[in-house]
Amino acid sequence: MSTLHLTVEPATPPARFTDLLAAEWIKLRSLRSIRWFLLVATLTVVGLNANGARVSRAEFGSWTAQQQSYYAEFGALHDAFTRPCASLVLLMTAALGAIAILSEQTTGLLRTSFAAVPARRELLAAKLAVVTAVATGFGLLVASVSFWLDEAMLAGTYGGVSIADPGALRLLVASALLAPVGALVGLALGAVIRHSVTTMVALFALLFMVPMFVHDNTHFGAVVAHAQPFNAWARLGLVGEITGQPYPSSIGGAWAVYLVWAAVAALLVMIAVPSRDQ
Amino acid sequence: MAAPGSVVPVIEVNRLTKRYGRVTAVNDLSFTVRSGHVTGFLGPNGAGKSTTLRMILGLHAPTSGSATVAGRDCRGLRRALRQVGALLDAGDVHGGRTARDQLRFLARSNAIPAGRVDEVLGEVGLLTAADRRIGGFSLGMRQRLGIAGALLGDPPVLIFDEPLNGLDPEGVLFVRNLFRRLAAEGRTVFVSSHLMTEMEHTADRLIVVGRGELLADETVAEFAARGSQQTVQVRTTDPTELVTALTAGGARVAQAPDGLLTVTGLDATAIARTALDHRLLIHELVPRTGSLEQAFMELTGSSVEYAAGARA
Numbered sequence: 001m002s003t004l005h006l007t008v009e010p011a012t013p014p015a016r017f018t019d020l021l022a023a024e025w026i027k028l029r030s031l032r033s034i035r036w037f038l039l040v041a042t043l044t045v046v047g048l049n050a051n052g053a054r055v056s057r058a059e060f061g062s063w064t065a066q067q068q069s070y071y072a073e074f075g076a077l078h079d080a081f082t083r084p085c086a087s088l089v090l091l092m093t094a095a096l097g098a099i100a101i102l103s104e105q106t107t108g109l110l111r112t113s114f115a116a117v118p119a120r121r122e123l124l125a126a127k128l129a130v131v132t133a134v135a136t137g138f139g140l141l142v143a144s145v146s147f148w149l150d151e152a153m154l155a156g157t158y159g160g161v162s163i164a165d166p167g168a169l170r171l172l173v174a175s176a177l178l179a180p181v182g183a184l185v186g187l188a189l190g191a192v193i194r195h196s197v198t199t200m201v202a203l204f205a206l207l208f209m210v211p212m213f214v215h216d217n218t219h220f221g222a223v224v225a226h227a228q229p230f231n232a233w234a235r236l237g238l239v240g241e242i243t244g245q246p247y248p249s250s251i252g253g254a255w256a257v258y259l260v261w262a263a264v265a266a267l268l269v270m271i272a273v274p275s276r277d278q
Numbered sequence: 279m280a281a282p283g284s285v286v287p288v289i290e291v292n293r294l295t296k297r298y299g300r301v302t303a304v305n306d307l308s309f310t311v312r313s314g315h316v317t318g319f320l321g322p323n324g325a326g327k328s329t330t331l332r333m334i335l336g337l338h339a340p341t342s343g344s345a346t347v348a349g350r351d352c353r354g355l356r357r358a359l360r361q362v363g364a365l366l367d368a369g370d371v372h373g374g375r376t377a378r379d380q381l382r383f384l385a386r387s388n389a390i391p392a393g394r395v396d397e398v399l400g401e402v403g404l405l406t407a408a409d410r411r412i413g414g415f416s417l418g419m420r421q422r423l424g425i426a427g428a429l430l431g432d433p434p435v436l437i438f439d440e441p442l443n444g445l446d447p448e449g450v451l452f453v454r455n456l457f458r459r460l461a462a463e464g465r466t467v468f469v470s471s472h473l474m475t476e477m478e479h480t481a482d483r484l485i486v487v488g489r490g491e492l493l494a495d496e497t498v499a500e501f502a503a504r505g506s507q508q509t510v511q512v513r514t515t516d517p518t519e520l521v522t523a524l525t526a527g528g529a530r531v532a533q534a535p536d537g538l539l540t541v542t543g544l545d546a547t548a549i550a551r552t553a554l555d556h557r558l559l560i561h562e563l564v565p566r567t568g569s570l571e572q573a574f575m576e577l578t579g580s581s582v583e584y585a586a587g588a589r590a
Contacts (some may be wrong), residue, residue, distance in 0.1 A: 012357075012360055013389040015356035015357045015389070016389065019386055019388070020387055023383040023384070023386040023387035024383075024387045026379065026382050026383040026386060027383045030376070030379035030382075030383070031372065031374050031375065032374060033374055047341075048424055066538055068443075093395070098345050099379055104372070107369075107370065107371065107372050107373070108369055108370035108371075109370055109371055109372050111337060111366060111367070111370045111386075112366075112370045112384070112427070113387070114336075114337060114369065115335050115336075115337060115358060115366065116357070116358055116359050116387055116388055116427075117356070117357055117358065117387050117388070117417075118336050118352055118353055118354070118355045118356065118357075118358050119355075119356040122356065195533045252346050275339075275346045277337065277338040277339060278332070278333070278337040278338070
């Protein structure tokens, strides 16, 4: 071997967080399955919501005057984003978030990523940010397209509402933000469980089954029920005061539920992953 | 940051130990990998090579001891590709991405210009497959992609875990030449393998481990000398009589069922003279020098025995 002749070390550029954001964006975008997933999810949610409005519009003429006025006051707004669609958005974005981390953990790619970027918390923060942003974009898209499409179909005699009407903007934002909450919960469970099938079952149980089985007739039951993201969304979609419930939830409480789930999920990711041997 | 050139890019492993519960994967391991050489990291399967490499790269936390690259613990680096490039497992990729996408996000995360991606793809001969999904790659192509990833940051230190696995002869030759060139450029090249034959023509220096412990740290020539106990293969028309004569002359003789004698302790000339003295006909006489393979088997074999004995 010839004499050691190391050329001048090239100036190392500073480690920028934006580079990690860009890298995570490339990662997410370059998976064909995620692009298809988002396309199918968008069409499904918008289609289901539009179908609800279409059915209401078709049946509107056969209703009594009382039913028609009730629909105009509450129903038309609800058709802009139906309960099944909210459940679906929550579950689908949870799956999306889970895929974002599981696609690295189950393939060993996370090892490659951490070998390149030893600043693990920084890398995970970038991943959380990119997944949250993508999910929020998806949520805003399906919520606003659903709203304007459905209310356009219901406009005029069918009681369609405008975004300026009471509760309309809140329903739209609450529906849109359900997506990042779901994605973060999915990411956290994927990060902790590290197994694809188990993660999906756990997500389904946590986000879909639990809200179905809790009853809000006792104080404890009400606290648990109100703490579910789906129930928080349902509360945010309600216009007016709640009557006839012993422990009603509040609007502020519902927003807090969104925030706490998102924060706990992000924290779990930051705690569970960095300390592990890869 | 030290002035350019003042830091010698070496890997230093100091009393490194890793335990998983009651299993000790790496036990009090110390060695240094020098720059300007291809250093082989050799040991049987399960000797703790991969665990050691992962600790060097900061992927596994040591139970005790330390591992540094150019004097720094990799865990303290924020971005690593310009300091140390590594291929640990060619399977550590997502099959749904293309080769180019896999390298694009790696490059971006370390602020490496995007143009470098095609450079390294060209260097490993994958440019024509750049836009194909990795899922359809052969093991050899994945190895090449992993090597391309290690080269992305043009680092002074390179670590490869079993890089020759799955490569065709052309690929093996290519990788060997690449490693030699990288070492000749003054870089530190550290390559693990469980096959001595792979290292024989690839490495200048060897670090040999068995059961997580250091067995040897020397040049390939020094290592080969360990196995230099010479043997001679002999065939004769009357094996029984020759065995008696050779044993009387101080040799140790092993006889194979087909009559082939393997003689240690006497050289070919002495054997021929003994045969002549006893008027025996020899029709094959082949001196065999010890191979690296033999040295390796002897060394690691005893380490396995020792460990098994110690356990009982």
